[in-house]
Amino acid sequence: MRLRMPLLLTIPFVLLLNSDRVMVSTTMYGDTSGVRVVRATADSSLASEIQRWTREMTRGWNNAGAHTTGDSTTAARSVQRNSLGAADDVEATALDIVQHPLSLVTTYQWRERIRIEFLGNDKERAAAPLSSFEYRVTMPGTIRTVSPVSQNVSGRTATWALTADREEYTISATATAVRWDVIVILVYVLGYLTYRASSFLVRRARLRPRKI
Numbered sequence: 001m002r003l004r005m006p007l008l009l010t011i012p013f014v015l016l017l018n019s020d021r022v023m024v025s026t027t028m029y030g031d032t033s034g035v036r037v038v039r040a041t042a043d044s045s046l047a048s049e050i051q052r053w054t055r056e057m058t059r060g061w062n063n064a065g066a067h068t069t070g071d072s073t074t075a076a077r078s079v080q081r082n083s084l085g086a087a088d089d090v091e092a093t094a095l096d097i098v099q100h101p102l103s104l105v106t107t108y109q110w111r112e113r114i115r116i117e118f119l120g121n122d123k124e125r126a127a128a129p130l131s132s133f134e135y136r137v138t139m140p141g142t143i144r145t146v147s148p149v150s151q152n153v154s155g156r157t158a159t160w161a162l163t164a165d166r167e168e169y170t171i172s173a174t175a176t177a178v179r180w181d182v183i184v185i186l187v188y189v190l191g192y193l194t195y196r197a198s199s200f201l202v203r204r205a206r207l208r209p210r211k212i
Helices: 013-018 044-057 122-130 180-207
Strands: 009-012 021-028 033-043 062-069 072-078 090-095 105-117 132-138 142-147 152-154 157-163 168-178
Touching: 009 013, 009 021, 009 044, 013 033, 013 044, 013 105, 013 122, 021 105, 033 044, 044 062, 044 072, 122 157, 132 168, 142 157, 157 168
Parallel strands: 009 105, 021 132
Antiparallel strands: 021 033, 033 072, 062 072, 090 105, 105 168, 132 157, 142 168, 152 157
16 A cells, blocks of 8 residues: 655754755655655764754654664664655656657656744744755656756756745656657667668569560
């Protein structure tokens, strides 16, 4: 059974404030399903708090476990592969030959709203510009456009380093993948038609009366 994703990805600011690193990673597949992983690393003394905050951020997601090494702890939350477009605040679409019959590429689109949840005290407001998290999306094709501008786009993956001085972000990306299956079929059909046409011309030349 596929799990339904939250309507809006909400990150507790207290998680960002107390973590050395917070990473949100989404992998989208060709059928617009995907896998989401959230990973937070902090001082080992905050192990239980980190697990609680990541649970609040990812209600309904399965627990990928917590790992403590020395004075550092890492809590991860993930979901099984599911439909990324199931949430109202997520857009995950694929425009292929059905929508664009003359196109030899499939265009993938991704959009998600992210909200940072503040308590509203002075300490948070002062620390917000200094707190950040990493957001990463991997598409099923080569990424062509992103918004906002990504610090790092490499092939199918775009990575953003976002600060907490904004309460909400909208992340979007488009990617394209060549429809090699369609190209192979077209090459086969073209080759077959060329073969039939050349065979017809050869037979016709053989049957043509020769001048004496």
